[in-house]
Amino acid sequence: MNAYNVLIIGSGPAGLFAAMQLEHLGMERIAIVDRRPYPAGGLLNDGKLNFDYRVGIDLDELKIDPDSAQRLMEKVRQSFTRFPECKQVTFVDDDEKIRELGNIAEEHGARFIAPEQWHWGTDNGKSAVDYLRSHLKKTDFLLGTAVTSLAKLDDDTCLVSCSHQRKKVRYTAKAVLAAPGRSGAYWFRDVASKMNIRHNFGPIDVGIRVELNRKFYDAVTDVVYDPKFIFHTTRHGDRVRTFCTNPGGRVRSENYYNFKLINGDALSGRKTGNTNFALINTVSLTEPFSDTTEFGHMIAKQFFLLGGGRPIVQRVGDFREGRRSSRSTFNSATRHFGLCKATYRATPGDITLGLPARIIDNLWESLKTLDKIVPGILHPSTLLYAPEIKFFDTHFITDENLETNVGGIFVAGDGTGKSRGIVGAAISGIIAARGIAKKSS
Ligand SMILES: Cc1cc2nc3c(=O)[nH]c(=O)nc-3n(C[C@H](O)[C@H](O)[C@H](O)COP(=O)(O)OP(=O)(O)OC[C@H]3O[C@@H](n4cnc5c(N)ncnc54)[C@H](O)[C@@H]3O)c2cc1C
Incomplete structure (x- = not known):
């Protein structure tokens, strides 16, 4: 049975950015496990990026203020916008037309928000993932592997049971970061209930x-x-x-x-x-x-x-x-x-x-x-x-590091109510990774 320091469930933006941050902070023995054979999650879809803390982020849920959100967003922005196919599609600097649209919306009782936006398109999704993945030098990818259950072996160790090619495989980890996305939200909610991880239902x-x-x-x-x-x-x-x-x-x-x-x-x-x-x-x-x-x-x-x-x-x-x-x-x-x-x-x-x-x-x-x-x-x-x-509706009760009430189990991304989109998911992954590193130092 392989022993990891950190095992991340889900290779979407939350999982990948968490791994990048963990490596950056000098952590070793990190693994990302995903039930799909190619590590991407929702990154293969379209890739519209909104760089505005009013979009796709819930500051209360992440326990951060607008300034911290903007700083984290800048970090994510630098990673994505260096990908050559990622093109800026909305420029917000003092644009007369944006102001005009805002005024017309207001006249009709609606609000209009125009964030800075970038886009790479579904046809560039694979290259976007390969580009992000090229930043990861030390992380193991356990692909085509579905996590079936989690359990605490003792205060410092989690047991992660998986299924790979119809065979059962097990890993241990000092910390688990659950970032299963919307498609894995229902599954993780069941796991959380069994482990008494506190959660409730949001809108x-x-x-x-x-x-x-x-x-x-x-x-x-x-x-x-x-x-x-x-x-x-x-x-x-x-x-x-x-x-x-x-x-x-x-x-x-x-x-x-x-x-x-x-x-x-x-x-x-x-x-x-x-x-x-x-x-x-x-x-x-x-x-x-x-x-x-x-x-x-x-x-x-x-x-x-x-x-x-x-x-x-x-x-x-x-x-x-x-x-x-x-x-x-x-x-x-x-x-x-x-x-x-x-x-x-x-x-x-x-x-x-x-x-x-x-x-x-x-x-x-x-x-x-x-x-x-x-x-x-x-x-x-x-x-x-x-x-x-x-489905961003199951909310996990976490501290400022996105750690749940069960020590060593952290959450991030859309499936756990921490984000609504690629940029927000990446930010939540970074926050959780910093929390994990802090705890292990
Ligand atoms: C068609 C479409 C278009 C979209 N367009 C945009 C867009 O333009 N801009 C934007 O910001 N957002 C967009 N989104 C939403 C975006 O994809 C998500 O917000 C984002 O991917 C969430 O990231 P995540 O890391 O939380 O989860 P995901 O990216 O969903 O990753 C979760 C991963 O966990 C894995 N997983 C789940 N359960 C298990 C398990 N039990 N064991 C192992 N692995 C598991 C899944 O296979 C998946 O790979 C779009 C979504 C769709 C479907």
Whole structure:
């Protein structure tokens, strides 16, 4: 049985940046274990980077102030922006057009945020990962290896049980950093419950992905590649925001064991005639049911059932008339549907069958506001795909080093509620790595 000082679960940005920081601090015997054969996590997806502490980071969760966040972000920025394919796509310095967009949004009761943004595109994902990995000289990669359980052997040692090519393998580590991402969140939550690692349920983001002919949104995305509009709805007083915009991009699915979610990305080399973005509603649950993960799973499974195993898509023209979209009229020229050719094959149907009324109200109200800010986005051809759900909802109670109440078990990244995106995940990995190094010195 191999003995490590630090074993990191997950090779996404949280895991890779943690390993880089640990090596930088002189730590030895580090391993990253990932169930996939190639170490990347979500780095293979699109690679839009937001360098603004108001986006993708929860300062309270990380127990840092805006200045520390900005310093950590600068460190991450230097690593990523030295990768030659990573290109700056939004310049924020004193831009008149950004101010103008902010003013128009404010006139309609919405908030507009324009962070500094960089992008490498899904087609450069592998090179981005290889570039980051080339910084790691001493870390062992245990790939194609799924961690199945964790246990404390004694105060200073964790036992990590894994499955590799159907065989059981075990490792020991003085510290374990769990960074399993959204795909491993449900699994880690079970592990945490068994080990009495304290956690609770935070809000969940549930909504749709909007795909439209790019000519309607270019005026905005030419200025800010991934514009963030935030709405507070009048009917329910809820928060809805735009997220993950892909000009010239394509809609994609995110595949889970028993459902599919909608997502989107863009290539750097080949553009489509469409733009897509997520429109998501933040949902908090209290009594008597606060398990937001279960709530999200129920919605996702309902769509899986209704869509015959695929997400559902509805034209705005059909949505307005209260009828489902169907294959026979999906590209109807008389209804002006030809203006936006779907880039993903979802099942034409009715998104109102699978989303709660409160969420539909909030999304539609926000879309109507956005249509006033950016006229044309509610053209009949515009596509509404569902479900788009962001599972950042299980929150682990940690100290300023991201160590849990079980000594030696640290957490980072999206799957443990510490980030919402690549940059935030990387920052949380660095904080945890510093905590681990401090503890072992
Ligand atoms: C289509 C798509 C597009 C996206 N575009 C962007 C974008 O443009 N910009 C942005 O900031 N974010 C984007 N994201 C989100 C981004 O990918 C995540 O925020 C980020 O990857 C989170 O990093 P992480 O390190 O927490 O987890 P991940 O990157 O998800 O890494 C977790 C890793 O843990 C591994 N793992 C899980 N459980 C186990 C286990 N039991 N044993 C071993 N290994 C395990 C997984 O295989 C995975 O490799 C996108 C996501 C998707 C799906």
